[in-house]
Amino acid sequence: MTLADGGLTFRTAAGDLDLSAARHGGSGGIRLAARGALLRVDGQIIAAPRLDYAFALVDVTSDEEVGITFENRPVAQHAGNGKKAIVTGLQPYAANRIAVDLDSLPIDMLVTSPEQQVVPGYRQVARVTFGGAANRPVTLWLVDSGGSPPPAGAMVMIGTEPPAVMGQGGEIYVADAHPGDPIIVRGVDMQCRAIVPPLPPDVHAPRIGPVPCTPLKEDERK
Numbered sequence: 215m216t217l218a219d220g221g222l223t224f225r226t227a228a229g230d231l232d233l234s235a236a237r238h239g240g241s242g243g244i245r246l247a248a249r250g251a252l253l254r255v256d257g258q259i260i261a262a263p264r265l266d267y268a269f270a271l272v273d274v275t276s277d278e279e280v281g282i283t284f285e286n287r288p289v290a291q292h293a294g295n296g297k298k299a300i301v302t303g304l305q306p307y308a309a310n311r312i313a314v315d316l317d318s319l320p321i322d323m324l325v326t327s328p329e330q331q332v333v334p335g336y337r338q339v340a341r342v343t344f345g346g347a348a349n350r351p352v353t354l355w356l357v358d359s360g361g362s363p364p365p366a367g368a369m370v371m372i373g374t375e376p377p378a379v380m381g382q383g384g385e386i387y388v389a390d391a392h393p394g395d396p397i398i399v400r401g402v403d404m405q406c407r408a409i410v411p412p413l414p415p416d417v418h419a420p421r422i423g424p425v426p427c428t429p430l431k432e433d434e435r436k
Contacts, residue, residue: 268304268334270312275345281315288315293344306336314344352391355423356384356399356408364427368401372410384423397427405430 221234235244274280276294283289284301291299293314304310313329332340357363363384370378370386373395378386380399388410397408406427414420 265337266302266304267336268306268310268338268340270301270304270310270332270334270340270342272299272301272312272342272344274299274314275343276319279318280344281318283313283315285311286313292318304332304334304340306334306338309333310340312342350391350413351419352388352410352413353419353421354386354388354391354397354408354410354425355421356380356386356397356406356427357424358404358406358427359429361424364399364404364406365401368399368404371398371400372396384427397425398430399427 219234219236221232233244233246236242270284272282272291272293274282274294278294279292279297280294281288281292282299282301284303289299289301291301293299301312309331310333311329311331316328319328328344330342330344332342334340355363364380366380366382368380370380372378372386372388373392375388375390380386380401386397391410391413393410393412395410397410399406399408406429408425408427411422411425413422
């Protein structure tokens with residue numbers, strides 16, 4: 215008499231699939247079972263694993279999908295690019311650590327803290343949001359009235375950005391550019407003022423120039 219059985223479990227972002235098979239003598243059978251949940255969130259239907267005692271809804275402000283970790287372990291779902299992620303297995307009435315995978319973050323995404331702690335109640339959902347408005351990085355190429363770049367090493371003040379140093383050829387890098395922000399350049403025997411120009415839409419980290427830098431008036435020199 216032959217007796218054999220076995221099974222496999224496939225864990226996906228939408229739940230678990232259990233495949234089992236058994237053979238006893240001359241007969242046998244195969245069984246396929248699915249376990250999971252369907253949630254309606256902000257008008258969207260989201261498939262998720264079994265919810266258990268508590269879960270989290272994670273939203274990431276990003277144009278790209280970002281990995282999520284729960285207690286330092288990666289979860290199957292990704293958030294961002296219009297998608298939300300469901301993290302299951304949270305412990306109710308206890309601190310649960312949820313974070314974004316820093317290696318998957320876009321370079322222009324602003325995140326004040328990559329990890330948050332949530333304490334949901336029994337059979338409750340905790341909502342977690344990462345990220346803010348995306349930065350607009352840009353490289354500007356400044357020139358004076360004669361078409362020459364300001365000297366390399368000159369001090370540069372751009373809006374509320376921290377002080378920077380003028381690069382070679384009049385180039386400066388702005389981590390988060392806002393059109394209309396003033397640019398003040400102060401070097402040896404020179405001081406000039408420029409304005410952050412309009413940024414081209416749908417272009418990441420553009421290089422813009424030449425941007426005119428006009429001498430400061432006497433009442434602007436300090």
